[in-house]
Amino acid sequence: MKIGVLEFGFGGKEENSLVKLRNVFDFALQADELGYERFWLAEHHMYSRRLAWGNPISLVPVIAGFTSRIKVGTGGVLLRVHNPLDVASQFKLWNSIYNDRIDLGLANGGSFNNEMFRVTNPEKETFENRLKDLVGYLLDEESLLEKQIVIPPYSGSVPDIWGLSTSAFGFHRSLKFGMNYVRSVFHEKAELDPNPEGLLQFKKDFENTHHRKVKTILAVSGICLKDPRKLRDVKKEALSGEQNHFIGDLAYFRDKLPELAEKYQMDEILFRVMNLGQEEKLETLESLAEFLGD
Numbered sequence: 001m002k003i004g005v006l007e008f009g010f011g012g013k014e015e016n017s018l019v020k021l022r023n024v025f026d027f028a029l030q031a032d033e034l035g036y037e038r039f040w041l042a043e044h045h046m047y048s049r050r051l052a053w054g055n056p057i058s059l060v061p062v063i064a065g066f067t068s069r070i071k072v073g074t075g076g077v078l079l080r081v082h083n084p085l086d087v088a089s090q091f092k093l094w095n096s097i098y099n100d101r102i103d104l105g106l107a108n109g110g111s112f113n114n115e116m117f118r119v120t121n122p123e124k125e126t127f128e129n130r131l132k133d134l135v136g137y138l139l140d141e142e143s144l145l146e147k148q149i150v151i152p153p154y155s156g157s158v159p160d161i162w163g164l165s166t167s168a169f170g171f172h173r174s175l176k177f178g179m180n181y182v183r184s185v186f187h188e189k190a191e192l193d194p195n196p197e198g199l200l201q202f203k204k205d206f207e208n209t210h211h212r213k214v215k216t217i218l219a220v221s222g223i224c225l226k227d228p229r230k231l232r233d234v235k236k237e238a239l240s241g242e243q244n245h246f247i248g249d250l251a252y253f254r255d256k257l258p259e260l261a262e263k264y265q266m267d268e269i270l271f272r273v274m275n276l277g278q279e280e281k282l283e284t285l286e287s288l289a290e291f292l293g294d
Helices: 017-034 059-066 084-097 114-120 127-139 141-146 169-177 196-210 228-237 250-264 278-291
Strands: 002-007 038-041 071-074 102-107 160-165 180-184 216-224 245-248 268-273
Touching: 002 017, 002 278, 017 038, 017 059, 017 278, 038 059, 038 102, 038 268, 059 071, 059 084, 084 102, 084 127, 127 141, 127 169, 160 169, 169 180, 169 196, 216 250, 216 278, 228 245, 245 250, 250 268, 250 278, 268 278
Parallel strands: 002 038, 002 268, 038 071, 071 102, 102 160, 160 180, 180 216, 216 245, 216 268
Antiparallel strands: none
């Protein structure tokens, strides 16, 4: 089983932003050493002095630089608050440097901070318009030459592009733009119906259209701890109830992870470890490592 890690950088309530940032670096290194497939960083813009970051893009090459094998990326870039040319240029350069270990995950979201959104997207340009430009910058190199545009390195390695979604509508967008597909079931309003017929048809249509197989990931959220008292406390504090978060001990996940893989028929699982102190986060990471490579 291939499992990746999705990191929000929130950490414990008692930690300031610099401590949280340092802990994330340790967390990424541990994920790399344990054999996890990916380490992705979420983007969020909120009015808080305790955030480790808002925009994670600049952290991607830093983490890729001190890890050795894990794929590092974003889950995902809020493209409506970024310039598509800048994003394409950075991720293409980094992927060429780090031997295809960079992922570019994209999300159709705005910003919790309305002032941030106003400053970065004054024209209120749509996500799909910016996505079209970004994909063109990365995949249509010869067409760009005709416009006297080169995004270095020329003939460099283009990162895998992932479209993030909370519903089956993501099929349409991934098919249209040739993106790999990530489906989250941990967001509060996520669509939980696995829709196996729709997924199968999407995979067939994608291969017929783009002449390659689409890669798929199921994003889930949870905690795996040994201490039953800690588990009881964590369940009480879960943000949206257990329908969206999976909380239990290792025996629970021995049943749950194969069940999710079978139910949703995705290639990989992307696991977001919920807001905990560093010790508990590392415990979850080490526990779930049992499933890697099975």
